[in-house]
Amino acid sequence: MAHGHARPILLGLIGAPIAHSASPAMHEAAAEAVGLTAHYQLIDLPGADAAQLRAVLGALAPIGFAGVNVTFPYKEAVLPLLDALSPGARAVSAVNTIVVRDGRLIGHNTDTTGFARALVQAFGPQPDGPVALVGAGGVGKAVAVALAQFPGLEVRLVDADPAKAAAVAAALDGHASLRVCRRIEEAVEGARGIVNGTPVGMLPDRGTPVPFGLLHPGMWVADAVYSPLWTPLLTEAARIGARTMTGRELAIHQALDAFALFTGRAAPASAMERAFDRAVAPRAA
Incomplete structure (x- = not known):
């Protein structure tokens, strides 16, 4: 891997339990396919209250995250902690994708x-x-x-x-x-x-x-x-x-849409599909 050029794009997932998530594999593969490097961090927060969620969200911009996904059980809990919502997220009053832009947190819903x-x-x-x-x-x-x-x-x-x-x-x-x-x-x-x-x-x-x-x-x-x-x-x-x-289709399509929001680049579906299948295959038996 080339060092010293591009800092990896920092992404993540907030939720619990999330050890089985295919998101790291999908986003890192998509980045690689378009010539970027991404690091996708699992942020497992069992039983977090509003104060803990606020602390984690408040740390995203200073640490340098480009964005995070949000999953069960925090898709609704994060709403009041964000700076802005997309029309889609407002319609659903749930957020699964947070984009960090100029220190502000913008909630979207790619589900x-x-x-x-x-x-x-x-x-x-x-x-x-x-x-x-x-x-x-x-x-x-x-x-x-x-x-x-x-x-x-x-x-x-x-x-x-x-x-x-x-x-x-x-x-x-x-x-x-x-x-x-x-x-x-x-x-x-x-x-x-x-x-x-x-x-x-x-x-x-x-x-x-x-x-x-x-x-x-x-x-x-x-x-x-x-x-x-x-x-x-x-x-x-x-x-x-x-x-x-199966849930494969929703998982891949919400990730494709989230990747575009995080990076401004269209992810090739094939890269995400292959990454999802590799991540999930060992459990399919």
Whole structure:
């Protein structure tokens, strides 16, 4: 590696637990592919309160970070600690990408842009609806905003916390045909698509957010979880012949969009795809 020329671009991920993240591999490979050097640091913060989060965010600019990603459970907690929000992040009221510019922290949400692009790639320019969306947390909200971009697509949102689902519905009022359902059965009945936006099914959890009996072959099923890539939900959906999209697509597309925000350079998708597959392959078995 050449020394003394370019300082590596410093990037990172704030969340917990994040040891399994494919983000370091993806961003470092993307940088290399466009002739840059990046160092992507995992910033694992279990149980951080607002003061601890503020301290970490306050250190980013002085230390020289170009930006960081934010994941569970801090996508909403960071909002009041930022200097500005992109329109997308404001719409979702969740942030997964923070860009450091001239000492200011600007929040973006590339889960939204990434999910919309991934969905089109997997299921065509106008995915079949209605869509049952499980989860109204950080990822669920981003998915809801992404689905709202497809004209006339009915979204049925269900969350273990009905108040959370109601808040998302209120935020999207007038922008989407979104209905809050109390029970998963109600959301899935007659639905053509299902999206899991919860951590259910993420290792070590082996649960499913949707009882298998509600699945049928005419559906498409997408999962935001990528550890494991084939969650119990997706494994069963594929087994019965439903079309599936793993968390790989969302992971890669949100990272592509984040890399462009961090560096001002378009990352080659192929470099990120290869890096993701290498990072996740050992766990796929």
